[in-house]
Amino acid sequence: MTRYIYLNGTILPEEQAHVSPFDIGLLRGYAVFDLLRTVGGRPFLLDEHLERLHNSASQLGLRVPVSDAEIATAIGELLKLNGHAEATVRLVLTGGVSPDGMAYDPSAPTFFILTHDLHEPAPELYERGGRLVTELHHRELPKAKTTNYLTMLRNKPRTAAADALDVLYHDGSLVSETGSASFYVVSEGRIRAPHEDVLWGTVGDLVLRLAAHRFPIELGELRLDEVFAADEAFITSTTRGVLPIVEIDSRKIGDGEVGPVTRELMAIWTRHAFGEDGAKR
């Protein structure tokens, strides 16, 4: 089936949707993006993802060249044309074409929207929990969702060998986030998470707000040794919701089982995102 793409104002079949080899998103990695998912075939948390996209763009001195309403319309058309059961929707904004590979015109960016089939983790993973491996790394421009995933992708063979979901970034002392998700621990009943120099997580932010009346929440510095001493750990992301982490660098977190606070957050999230019966999960 032909996949359709929105590119600079037009919806085109994939075969006709071309990016210039002179695009500065390609030549200099000067690009931001955002990724949202559908629930029941409709964009979920669209406003939040658009807000984050605008914020990422402004940190690069870029502006999304079309209105939020036009984006919403384009997403709706793509979802209809591409016929996913559930989809992820990727919004990509670059600095545009750069004939000399360095200069670019912020008033002529490249903006495109792709859709993909949604791939959620297997239900068993939510039952038994997943693994992470640590990596000494600090994301450049961490408050912006740039397209720079060099360190995460380079580590793919290592995460695969460890049967891990992702890398957990730390600076030798403090942890920040994983390659593609927000990171949290539970210690003595409190939910703790790094706050500075991490990307704002649309799911994590909402989960914490939904859970704020149930659990004390501490946002601030989180040390690696505190992570290993925590009772529970979990990640949040658009495609994974709330996912328990039971092992980091082959060391068990707590007793190595999915803990009660994480279970409750998973339930809260499932109810919120998919309805009372969690029918969609």
Next chain:
Amino acid sequence: MTRYIYLNGTILPEEQAHVSPFDIGLLRGYAVFDLLRTVGGRPFLLDEHLERLHNSASQLGLRVPVSDAEIATAIGELLKLNGHAEATVRLVLTGGVSPDGMAYDPSAPTFFILTHDLHEPAPELYERGGRLVTELHHRELPKAKTTNYLTMLRNKPRTAAADALDVLYHDGSLVSETGSASFYVVSEGRIRAPHEDVLWGTVGDLVLRLAAHRFPIELGELRLDEVFAADEAFITSTTRGVLPIVEIDSRKIGDGEVGPVTRELMAIWTRHAFGEDGAKR
């Protein structure tokens, strides 16, 4: 005039040279490149640049899909077709097309070659010297020439406002390199430069070898305070050769004039690259 591009084995007019919006070089910044210049219309230091490209690629688990001989032939054809007086030649290698925006096939990379008109700094700049501004930043994967220029490009308004050529990266104590060049100082007759965690500079490396019998050379840690106390400073790069730096963050280096060691290195470089009379400069 139509510009021609080499893309995955074929030379095409720019209008027909398309990169997929699903390219992981675009979606995840997973790409390396190299840039060489011509002298007298012929590729200069081609072997060195190819060696660096292969080294960059291997650090991302990628391989250039064609032989060095095929690259040399393609460059020759592009230079003939594109008719530059002198050119820069850009070799770009990405992880290839990624339908889901994360997985990619290392055996099917995207490899393309672009040429640009060469723009050299004005001769006056070599006479009076240029400025830099410092920036707290450490390049990710510094021994690879990745396409990640986020920090350099974000700083363009600041460097322009300061009439500076580039940003000089430091970690709060040690300096490393500029956004697009290698960095050196001269202190008490010795040439000093950072060595670890910086990109190997094809011009800088050769200049130091040519000058090794004339000046003591110390490669190792270089502190920011040592930079400000130095007698001279200069940068080296493919398009700029040896270029004196006389001011950093509005502070004069030495007496703020181009120093004698830098002058001699400039002369050594000009003779080597352009012949006895430096006819090309």
